[in-house]
Amino acid sequence: MRADAVGKSDGATFRIYVNGRKLLDVNRTDAAWRAFNLDLTPYAGRTAVIRFETDPGPQDNPSFDFSLWGERELVLQGYRPKTISHPASPPLPLSAVSSRRARTVAPTSGFPTAHSVGLTGDVAIFRSSGPDGTLEYRWRRPKSPTDPFLGSLVLRARMRGDAPVEVPLAQDARLTWVTSATLRSSRWVAGRNWISCISTYDTPSGRATLAATGALSDKSLVLGVSCDRPLIRELYAGSWGPVLRRRPVAVPYYSGQVHFLPAQNLFVNAFLDWTASSASSHNGTRATYGALTDGSRVPLKESVVYAAAWHLAEVLPNIPNPPSPYIAAVGGRIVLDNWGGSFTSIADSFRRLADYGIRDCIALIHVWQRSGYDNALPAHYPAAASQGGDAGMRKLVSTGVGLGYKIALHENYVDYYPNYEGFTESDIALDSDGSRQKAWYNSGTGIQSFAVRPNAILRLAEGQSPEIHRRYGTNACYLDVHSAVPPWFHVDFRAGEQGAGTFRRVWDVHRALWQYERTTHHGPVFGEGNNHWYWSGCLDGVEAQFGVGWPANQGMSAPLMVDFDLLKIHPLQVNHGMGYYERWWNRPRWGALPPMVVLDQYRMQEVAYGHAGLLGGSTWSVLPLAWLEHNLLTPVTARYAGVPPSRILYHVNGRWVDGTAAAKAGAWHRVRVTYANGLEVVANDDAASLTVGGYTLGRFGWLARGAGVTAYTALRHGVVADYAETADSVFANARNAADWSITGLRRIRPEVASFRQTAPRTFSATYRWTVNDRLPLNYNCFVHFVDPNREGEGIVFQQDHPLAKPASAWTPGQTVSDGPYAITVPADVPDGQYAWTIGLWSPDEGGRVSLQGVEDGHGRIRLGVLQVRGEEVRFVPERITGDARLRLYEANLNLRGLVVDFRTLRTNGSVMIRRQGRQWVLQTFPRNRQFVLELSQRRFGRPRSVACEGGPSRTVTPVPARSGYWRLPLTGAREYRWAAG
Secondary structure (H helix, E strand, O other): OOHHHOOOOOOEEEEEEEOOEEEEEEEEOOOOOOOOOOOOHHHOOOOOOEEEEEEEOOOOOOOOOOOOOOOOOOOOOOOOOOOOOOOOOOOOOHHHOOOOOOOOOOOOOOOOOEEEEEEEOOEEEEEEEEOOEEEEEEEEOOOOOOOOOOOEEEEEEEEOOOOOEEEEEOOOOEEEEOOOOEEEEEEEEEOOOOEEEEEEEEEOOEEEEEEEEEEEEOOEEEEEEEEOOOOEEEEEOOOEOOOOOOEEEOOOOOOOOEEEEOOOOEEEEEEEOOOOOOOOEEEOOEEEOOOOOOOOOOOOEEEEEEEEEOOHHHHOOOOOOOOOOOHHHHHOOEEEEEOOOOHHHHHHHHHHHHHOOOOOEEEEEOOOOOOOOOOOOOOOOOOOHHHOHHHHHHHHHHHHHHOOOEEEEEEOOOEEOOOOOOOOHHHEOEOOOOOEOEEEEEOOOOEEEEEEOHHHHHHHHHOOHHHHHHHHOOOEEEEOOOOOOOOOOOOOOOOOOOOOOOOHHHHHHHHHHHHHHHHHHOOOEEEEOOOHHHHOOOOOEEEOOOOOOOOOOOHHHOOOOOHHHHHHHOOOOOOEOOOOHHHHOOOOOOOOOOOHHHHHHHHHHHHHOOOEOEEOOOOOOOHHHHHHHHHHHHHHHHHHOOOOEEEEEEEEOOEEEEHHHHHHHOOOOEEEEEEOOOOEEEEEOOOOOEEEOOEEEOOOOEEEEEOOEEEEEEEEOOEEEEEEEEOOEEEEEOOEHHHHOOOOOEOEEEEEEEEEEEEOOEEEEEEEEEEOOOOOOOOEEEEEEEOOOOOOOOEEEEOOEOOOOOHHHOOOOOEEEEEEEEEEOOOOOOOEEEEEEEEEEOOOOOOEOOEOOOEOOOOOEEEEEEEEEOOEEEEEEOOOOOHHHHHHHHOOOEOOOOOEEOOOEEEOOEEEEEEEOOEEEEEEEOOOOOOOEEEEHHHHOOOOOEEEEOOOOOEEOOEEOOOOEEEOOOOOOOEEEEEOO
């Protein structure tokens, strides 16, 4: 099952039948992949129909049944298919296939096309010809009631220099009528560039006319299908094939499905036009028309795109939205994603970051609402009193704006709570049966919210957003949910409502809402990622989480397949990050702060996909991480924001090839992107190092060159280091472990020293704390017994307790005994195995202490497993030491503190040098350590004296160094200044 569904579902049942005989029947409730092999030899020489089924679990409850099949393969032992070779596809000019403002969502061709449309006998022929080859769609109308409603469609394709091939399509297309319907007749009607098949059906209530109109859009066949009467419940436009060995291609951020047909050497795609539909919802090529509350339906109106081409990029849909007007304004910034804290502490963090020159930022403040996060919506203001109230929020926003930040407060006009003082039933979207549509369930408050009907969204926003802007002076906005969902979200089926039963109304309202918020807040609007590709350009950026095209929580295994994102989304808006950390990784093996090597992978993906930098809730205020993300990425992101790629290549078998060849090989570990302005980005996700232009990129390394910047995370003499240089700035980071061991890990290890059952479901336990570090506070101890399959922290019962000896009195070398304690398993806890976890936390400052041992992803150390069987309890100690976590935190750090030669400077610390007017201004991280810093005389001149601001002395004298360098003695100053040549 999908990882985020574990614990919420009774499982999914997977079945496989062959010729009606059941060969597999398994219920799964976890997220682990399990392989199955089925023997088909008894069917040798016979036709076998293999059927895959997925059903709910034993409770017959389909909720959260996000089930997944993977890597299904038919193995024919001893059979070797005939090898079919094809010449390489002609080189594709990418500039022609980027998103463009057009009336069509059909893919754009990279080559000029000539079209001919006409009838030859009783066959409609649509021919698209270009310098790369010819695609000819041949359409025969339906003639008998047993024919598919579209009749017969076949593509005849011939690439230049290759043999002709033929592929059927839409053979499985069908209509689901609300009543019986029988084909009476069909006929052709031809226009200049189109041909329609007009089919008449007999129904119990009279005749219905179905019109299917075909036309060409570049290489694609587009069929508009409509019915003059509201008698159709569902249209399924079918798929390509059947053909042998059809292979799916993973396309991150795209919710459709592209296939490669190896025998035909074609990429194919089929999808519905979401901008020209009257349906209630789409699912692949399936359009559903739900009944309104009075039983009526909207008449069928759909547009189906069948795309085929010899290049992958030519079957990706066009996104016809206008580009964001804020691309330049947000492209050179990083996003600080804040999820709590007092408004004063947030403002203080802004000032601390800005003091280190970290000013090109967008701050998203998610938790600030008067009733808390996701409660009593759509009411947002006044700001939460517990965090500082309106006065604190005004100060927070004015502080950020004054520092040059874009400040956006989290707003939500999707979830409608019954404890909202203006709550009214008429604002809730209804299902076909008249029931209220549920939205988010707040597990913290136990309150169920409902779906805001589309026609109420703008009115509710008008009652909140202007006052939010007036009170606090925001210059940006964050809208939750709207950009994360497809257009068929919360469709209202209330009869008589404008747009009832159609997602077209949702499509129109969401787009109008983003424009309204831009105007209201006088700045960009940001949102949540997932299905954001539909909406790209309608808003200005999202946290670009996976979830379509690549599974959520699988970011660490995601391919560097960037074609769709860079060609279609990137020209329209500036997305940031790769999603919330918690939705990017799956089960973290670290504490609250992710290790540097994990952030390296995340950042490498940001650069490869052309995104802006994001620092998540656990990292945004951590000074060294903000220092690195800001100074390393902003010079690069400012240069590729909104710029279309002119070439995308992948490293396959030692050669750089285009996306078409990479898709055929299934190799996405290394990518090389050249933008139209000359910037070139190379990223390496392969275990082997890659050498490019004299730079060595280890795994998760990357290099950006051109358009006035050189930046990288690369190996410098065996040390992973970071660098970014423009004409007016140089950033260098030697990753000295003395400065970058930011885990907060305390060398204190908890264990169970003794365990003894003393009564039914009762036991005595003593904890032992091995202390090799000091603690600044008197922390409390918490003990959680956890069901790992439950949502969130999974706490079943607890044994929190104060420490007999205050934690601040612990000294290195001590072993502290804690207990014994009598612990009883509550009567309502069922038999099972429960993780026994422990930790320390501060009731004053909040947060949990990072300790030694096996961390469970929630700031808790696993002590072992408590087994409960009837009246008996047993304890199985944790066998893993958790030392691997420490090694993970040390990865990609300069453990020996070596001086790194960056050519423009040499250092074993981290520096940022900017040209301001006629001066060079240098800042260091850290300020309180006198590390080595030698500067190139050629790059920075050789001043006689350097001015110091904020240090113990007003000036410092440079010291000559070898080979045209001079050494700057560091004094702890805030800034160092000298004249620029």
